Amino acid sequence: MTRARQAEVISFGCRLNLSESETIRSLLARESDIVVINSCAVTAEAVRQTRQAIRKARRQNPAARLLVTGCAADIEREQLAAMPEVDGLIPNTDKLDPRAWNVPPRPGLTPPTAHTRAFIAVQNGCDHACTFCVIPQGRGPSRSLTIPQVLAEVERHLTMGAPEVVLTGVDVTSWGHDLPDRPRLGAMVRAILDAFPRLQRLRMSSLDGVEIDGELFELLAGEKRVMPHLHLSLQHGHDLVLKRMKRRHSRADALRLVASLRARRPDIAIGADLIAGFPTEDAAMHAANLSIVDELDIVHGHIFPYSPRPGTPAARMPQVNHAVIRQRAAELRAAVARVRDRWLNAQIGQRLHVLSEADGTGHAENFARVAIPAGTPRGTILPLTPTRLEEGLLQ
Structure with a gap:
């Protein structure tokens, strides 16, 4: 007799999705032979990864009921519903409702400690x-x-x-x-x-x-x-691009905010989301995007090559060539890598308090990744003084 497999949840995208996936796992804890893809649709690449995960999950779980939720389940609903691997879609707004999964309510639901x-x-x-x-x-x-x-x-x-x-x-x-x-x-x-x-x-x-x-x-x-870790939804370093994005801040606003925080808390680490190749972006605009990495000392950079999303105003604007977008994204990643490497080297010899993960590493207060001693229990906060940097990991 084949043993039923426990419900599996595969998550993509933001930390919010990660949080919601834990709740879905709890909702389905008593279910079996279900695979849930909690999808992302922030970029065309995210949707491609979702479709790829659906096909892989079906190959690995041919008898399971495969359900898709998350942003792509709403935004790309027709396309995902047409995939033969998919058994059903759960609207993003309903995915934390037990009724959507046909399971009984569980008052006081406590998510598992998976992270x-x-x-x-x-x-x-x-x-x-x-x-x-x-x-x-x-x-x-x-x-x-x-x-x-x-x-x-x-x-x-x-x-x-x-x-x-x-x-x-x-x-x-x-x-x-x-x-x-x-x-x-x-x-x-x-x-x-x-x-x-x-x-x-x-x-x-x-x-x-x-x-x-x-x-x-x-x-x-x-x-x-x-x-001491601030991640900004910055998106770009040029004011005209920010205006065309309909963002509500300017480059100067970001610089003032970070300068004010650093004046009070010099050890604060800055992260940011940046989009490469937004429609109409020319070389000077890209240069401004690159320069803000150094001006803000961005050490945690999330770089997104622009991709047009269905029904958005930006998709109707003059587009930048795909090869140019890829090149500009690579240059932004390289700029962040240089700043990050300089910052990580400055952490050598500093006393850090590191929260241990399950993979033999952990994160300091400023989110620097640090190797931890073998056998350290997961979830332990321990003081460490790194002595060297190897392949982006403080040792």
């Missing part, structure tokens, strides 16, 4: 209309958890032993805009820190710098339990 960090989705959806982005089509309008709901989620993860909490969302800095009295994100972060003195580390996912409120700035600048 060293607890990813808590405090917000979903987006109210902005960036010209390149399809995510509002897949996620809907911005919706926030209340502070009591967030505190309950943090409590669950701390009870399970999570040493670090990461607050995630589609547009985290818009948290609270839809709640009574429109609280700001800083108030929620302060509530978490006040409610849980035992919480050792709190980290933020990607933030829109123009929406960082005064209290959040103070916490980023001076609270030791808030990690």
Whole structure:
């Protein structure tokens, strides 16, 4: 007799998807012979990877029920539904609802401890209309958890032993805009820190710098339990491109924000999302994109080669040649690699507190990746002083 396989969830894309995949695993914990692809649609490459994963999952699980959810399940619905490997699609907005999976409700659902960090989705959806982005089509309008709901989620993860909490969302800095009295994100972060003195580390996912409120700035600048690591939803370093993207910040805004934070917290590590080859981008605009990497000292760079997404205004703008986009993306990655290498070398000899992962490495407060001693239990925070850098890993 063939033994039924436990439900499997394969996740792509953002930290919010990762968090939601943990909840889906819990919902399906008593189910078998189900494979779920939690998809991403932020770029054409993300959709290609989703389709590739669907085919691979079907080859490896020929008898399983294969279901697809996530942003691509909404944005590329017809194309994915037409794939012979797919048995069904779960709308992105319904994927945390037990009824969508035909399973009974499970009050007090606690996600499994599959990750060293607890990813808590405090917000979903987006109210902005960036010209390149399809995510509002897949996620809907911005919706926030209340502070009591967030505190309950943090409590669950701390009870399970999570040493670090990461607050995630589609547009985290818009948290609270839809709640009574429109609280700001800083108030929620302060509530978490006040409610849980035992919480050792709190980290933020990607933030829109123009929406960082005064209290959040103070916490980023001076609270030791808030990690010195700011990842900006920057997208570009040239003002005209930012305007054509319908972003709400300028290059000068980003420079001022980072300079102000560094004046208060010199060890803060800066990350950023940058798009290469946005429509109409010329050589001078690309040069501005490259130069902001050095000006902000971007050490954690997420570089996205632009790809037109269906139904977006940017898809109707004059496009940059694909080969040029690839080359510009490679140059941006190289620029970040140079800055990152210089930064990592500066960490040698510094005392770092490293949260151990399952793969023999861990991450310091500033998210530098560090080798950890063999046999260190997962989830341990230990002080280490690296003595060398090998292939991007502090040793």
